[in-house]
Amino acid sequence: MSDRLAVRKTYKLYVDGAFPRSESGRTYEVHDARGAFLANAALASRKDARDAVVAARAAFGKWSRATAYNRGQVLYRVAEVMEGRHAQFCEEVAAGEGLSAGRARAVVDAAVDRWVWYAGWTDKLAAVLGSANPVAGPFFDFSLPEPSGVVAVLAPQRSSLLGLVSVLAPVLAGGNTAVVVTSRERPLPAVTLGEVLATSDVPGGVVNLLTGDAGEIGPWLAEHDDVDAIDLTGAPAGRALELERLAAGSIKRVLRPPAEEPDWTADPGTGRMTRFLETKTVWHPIGL
Amino acid sequence: MSQLFEYAPAPESRSIVDVAPSYGLFVDGEFVDGSGESMKTVNPATEEVLSEIAVGTEADVDRAVKAARRAFTRVWGPMRPADRGKYLFRIARILQERAREFAVLESLDNGKPIRESRDVDVPLAAAHFFYHAGWADKLGHAGLGPDPRPHGVAGQVIPWNFPLLMLAWKVAPALATGNTVVLKPAETTPLTALLFAEVCRQADLPPGVVNIVTGAGDTGRAVVEHEDVDKVAFTGSTEVGRSIARAVAGTRKVLTLELGGKAANIVFDDAPIDQAVEGIVRGIFFNQGHVCCAGSRLLVQESVHDEVIASLQRRIGSLRVGDPLDKNTDIGAINSADQLARIRELSDIGEAEGAHRWQPACELPDRGFWFPPTVFTDVSPAHRIARDEVFGPVLSVLTFRTPDEAVAKANNTTYGLSAGIWTEKGSRILAIADRLRAGVVWANTFNQFDPTSPFGGYKQSGYGREGGRHGLAAYLKESS
């Protein structure tokens, strides 16, 4: 053991590719699973959410029109960079979720592998979900999946890394940009993930991570007219109905929360990607 | 010796349809009385009352849902998929056999020209059943897992602009996938749905598989909010769509919405101009503009603006407005007094805001609800007529100079249902189509529909698709 005094990390938000403090100046204490102080995290405000939506909207055009191959490489790069920070993630997950070192390692492994899995999906989606439609007329008619736009994600409250990656990566794979409200009690892995994203070719604004309270920020995002979809997976208990009603105002695509937080190690399937995809159908005459 | 070629009236015979003086609700395979105070459905072209229509109350809807649940549990759910398909094939055939009857009835009740009900609505409705019939025993190939399951009872609420066709878009996929149905037709256009009930009986469809509960907004609300409905599908206004989304929030109900639109129809300077003009006309005047995907915003490149508008006005001058049952009518009646009032209001606002209104000289009948084809030029993106869905034969013309500007203006709407692109340059079509935030993009054509082709919106035009393999997803639970 070294007797060197450690340099502690400041945990900040990740918005538009930068690491600001909350505009509100608020922070809150984060504790480990046994209640010991870990750090002060930024307590994001509705204005931080507003800025994050602006950033996500601005980033949407380029990210959604990047080639699927390019998006796949970027997501794979996230896995690579995450792997390099493996130990740090293990520590944070172990502390925050109260896991043994071995369990934490398994969780981080699974999180890295999830990025790899979704990285491989980007250039398969159109083939699997698209179609050429045999219309009864002289037209070539085809349908392709396209991203819904800006997706607000209320990340799982318990699984602070694997759960987070499991809800974020499918949103990105389809070409959406994301505004994520992290687990309130376990935000630290999310901030570290932000640092990974910032250094792994993910353009600024594509992912925005807000540490804080989904119960406070969630309604602002659910009601925001420039948010196209919302994932309520991590909605605080009893708040999902209110959030879904707010989301109805701008006809958002809503992913309802599961009855209880799922086993994130299970095969994710394609459902989380398809939930945030639109289908565009194009008609063109066939003639000489 | 040139002279005008006046077409003599060519009315389709009304005698082929037998409209009863009154209709009940179709529940559990029988026509039954409704508990509410009945309503009247009128012919919008003459304001003549066509029939008295039962109004379903919550109790009636409850009976219908119970019948649908029973049919789902006991008959339709357990049925061999191939047999479900055969029932749908039967329905498709009966629709074809009785096509003329349906066409006349649709034009009577809705006001649309018989040419359209005969050549578009009814054939497409039959095609929709034929297409989905084939899916019934092939659902494992739909990309939703090896054994996708139906939700159960589908509550469906449809609009008045394509009464039979929207019924087909809703009922055919629901039945093919093994769901049973409680359908609420639009208040002003219930007749073809009630004739469809008779088709279900002719096809020997088991009682309760299709239930049709007529009525207005309250009846629709009762369908949507009934707690034993598993799946809600709605086509109509964005405003009602919002309230439905609120109503199903927090429930287990699965929801798809097909809502309003304000589609841009983009004409570049290298477009095939004559076909573009046809496409503009088809885009906005088809079905009196009562089309959610209507090309209601014409975006025309400045360099060809005058030429396109001149051609368009000349072409509009040849449109024949009048008796929906005349086989030569191009534009029929506005569906209701309410809708006519809205069209008038928005047009007046357009003029008041400074846009220039143009209408061809055309004589409109004295009785009934009519609005002439209308073009607004000098429209700014800030004008109400450039933003609000008019849902009538009213075109707003805006201009652009560059492709980027065209895309920006096209996407500058809260809607995202459809769009049109007119250019002879293929690579430009694909580039623009890629950047338009709209569910259906018609390139060098407009308002084409097909059961194999997924239809539905982006943004506030709704979610979910109807038609094609994608449309099945709305009625199935994915299996793993």
Added chain:
Amino acid sequence: MTHVLDPGTLEAGTRPAPGSGAPFDDVTRSDAALRAFLHGLPGVDQVGAEQRAATLGTRSIKTTAKAWAIDTAISMVDLTTLEGADTPGKVRSLAAKARRPDPADPTAPAVAAVCVYGDLAGVAVEALEGSGVHVAAVATAFPSSRASREVKLADVRDAVGNGADEIDMVIDRGAFLSGRYLEVFEEIVAVRQECGDAHLKVILETGELFTYDNARRASWLAMLAGADFVKTSTGKISPAATLPVCLVMLEAVRDFRAATGRQVGVKPAGGIRTTKDAVKHLVLVNETVGADWLSPDWFRFGASSLLNDLLLQRQKLRTGHYSGPDHVSID
């Protein structure tokens, strides 16, 4: 790109003389200019054009409108015989029918013209004297147009000399398809001069031009060169007249008049055999270019068997019952 309907292309106050495409004189100055102009015309989307024609084909023309349409169609017929086996006797019998199509009914109008090979034009002129029925002769090495310029012009000269007051020439499709537009243009101009007072119909043979884009370009080419009519086909090639190709040509004459002030006629020929087909064409004229073209001066049907079907339908309308082939004369 320049669009033909750009208001700027029309100089204010100029009203070009007939036979001249005045605002466009400079486009025929060189092969390159002509090519640039013709390829700068708006394209034709095949599916859209065919859909439009098909929709117009569903118009329902009944009772009084049908009676008017039938008589109008009869008056627009260029009653045609173009067989190797044609004889003076055959032409004379055709002329008799042209004067009085329905022997039993003097109210049936005469046809517009009799159309024959140039060597028989004199026979037709004689037989039709005083009737007002025109004599049209096909020329320029009909139907192939495969001959030297001199031979083609001599062909025209001969027909005009025999008294034909309408010349139906064929364009050189080979030259057109290989892009030698100016050559085609100059040939039409030369024929035009040879015609003197005779009206010139220019047969595009659209069945050999294959695309609607080409049909539109060839129409413009012919009009620029001074055609009085553009005509679809020789009748020797299939497809001949179709509704969509007629639509495209009508759009061309409409646009040409808008741009130059000069009106050009249209003649679909070949394949129009029934009253239904003829009425569909009249609807097409009515709704594409309007009443200005609804006269034999501006619209013709090149046909032979069509006339008898028009007459049978006419009898049906008048008597209320169906008739049969023995109630009209064979040609």
